[in-house]
Amino acid sequence: MSRAFNIAITLLLTISIVSCSKVEKSQPYQWDIIDGFPKPQLPSDNPMSEAKVLLGRTIFYDKALSANQQQSCASCHLQQNAFAESLPTSVGSTGEQHRRNSPALVNIAYNKTLTWAHDGLTSIEQQIILPMFGEDPIELGITHHEAEVLQRFQTDHYVTLFTQAFAIKSPQEISFDQINKALASFVRSLISLNSPFDRYAYANDDNALSASALRGMNLFFSEKLECHHCHGGFNFTQSTSHEKQLLDRRPFHNTGLYNVNGSYPEKDIGLAEISTLARDNGRFRAPTLRNIEVSAPYMHDGSIATLEEVLDFYAQGGRDISSGKLLGDGRKNPLKSPFVKGFDMTEQDKQDLLAFLISLTDEKFLNNPKHAKP
Structure with a gap:
């Protein structure tokens, strides 16, 4: 690609x-x-x-x-x-x-x-x-x-x-x-728009991304993995608005994180709490992936600890919880997004995807004195 x-x-x-x-x-x-x-x-x-x-x-x-x-x-x-x-x-x-x-x-x-x-x-x-x-x-x-x-x-x-x-x-x-x-x-x-990815994509710095990160980028944007469908655009999320935006897009997604008797845990059923619609059970907004390396843990409830585990979760097409009060196979959640269908991922693929995600880290943003305590 x-x-x-x-x-x-x-x-x-x-x-x-x-x-x-x-x-x-x-x-x-x-x-x-x-x-x-x-x-x-x-x-x-x-x-x-x-x-x-x-x-x-x-x-x-x-x-x-x-x-x-x-x-x-x-x-x-x-x-x-x-x-x-x-x-x-x-x-x-x-x-x-x-x-x-x-x-x-x-x-x-x-x-x-x-x-x-x-x-x-x-x-x-x-x-x-x-x-x-x-x-x-x-x-x-x-x-x-x-x-x-x-x-x-x-x-x-x-x-x-x-x-x-x-x-x-x-x-x-x-x-x-x-x-x-x-x-x-x-x-x-x-x-935050000064990551290695930004320097590669928008400042024509061909050396900003490693070979591994470039392979990971190709995987990220591939139809095999479907990542870009929920984490697309320059902000790596569909939930975007700006001065040139035409569409009013407010996407939310059920990723198969839970399947407790066909539902998400009563503690948090996501968008359905607001809409009162059954089809919105377990749907949450896809966050930006910018600086995702430093914002662990992940998911709306912080239930996935590392980026490696996040990749494993999506490769499996959801999460199967085999014991406890949250018992259930999220991969079979009837409301799960069609984009979370699972995929084959080699260890090299995983390392390449991680390299690409890390390339979205903006060190200037994380250390900008203009954002720090006055």
């Missing part, structure tokens, strides 16, 4: 047309994206600015945002883990164990849907409300502590930052709406 053909497939799966909201004309935000790439779509009431990104970044790392001051956004979204974390499932500020793995915040400015399994959450501003005010599960736990939390941001330092970002006139004007918009702006700034 030719290099040009692979790159064409990568781009083709996400190209479309939609107008982008206007940004502030005085100081337009400079996106850290490859020349010619489409910019993310922006809500009309929250244009990007450097001041808002800095304010959001400062709040992102500040435990003052949680009611008991025990956690910040960064507690579950660590830069070295591509703004994911190494726990199978997250733990909230009150110690409550959550049921889902903390997703990596990589290029989510380009996401069409947010979280693992909700087709109605299409903006970062909407999503951020959940960890801030949600009560089931409790994450930051702000509900019933709103005045107390807001007061913590009325320091001289924060007043300066809010004034630069929102032109407030007094500390009393600081609001959760501004906090939400600043956090959304910082999260949108987390762009």
Whole structure:
């Protein structure tokens, strides 16, 4: 398979047309994206600015945002883990164990849907409300502590930052709406497009990928493995939106992870919780594969520990659990995606696929001081 053909497939799966909201004309935000790439779509009431990104970044790392001051956004979204974390499932500020793995915040400015399994959450501003005010599960736990939390941001330092970002006139004007918009702006700034794959595909660096990674890339985009059907486009996920996007695509997939009496465990049945449709049982959003090397463990519940095991899982066409309360053969789940059909994989194939997936690691992104704690 030719290099040009692979790159064409990568781009083709996400190209479309939609107008982008206007940004502030005085100081337009400079996106850290490859020349010619489409910019993310922006809500009309929250244009990007450097001041808002800095304010959001400062709040992102500040435990003052949680009611008991025990956690910040960064507690579950660590830069070295591509703004994911190494726990199978997250733990909230009150110690409550959550049921889902903390997703990596990589290029989510380009996401069409947010979280693992909700087709109605299409903006970062909407999503951020959940960890801030949600009560089931409790994450930051702000509900019933709103005045107390807001007061913590009325320091001289924060007043300066809010004034630069929102032109407030007094500390009393600081609001959760501004906090939400600043956090959304910082999260949108987390762009990762400088991996070895990007240098090979978009900067014409023929030496950026090893021979093994090139073989892995060919396998990844092959019809034999079907990987690109769910992890396609320049962001390696179908759930993509940007200024040139034509289609409103909100794909979710049942990968055969479970088959407990024909269903997923009651603890988490995926999109079906939102849609109430039986056919959505066990369907989850395919995450981006960018920086996938550092965002283990994997799947919505963190139940697969390593990339090697992930490849084995897909090669087998699902997971057969032979004992315990989750007993069942996921390979035979009646709602499993037709793209998860299993495939033959030699040890060399496996090593080549791993080399390609590792080539999606962006060291600049993982170590960018602009994303770190101020």
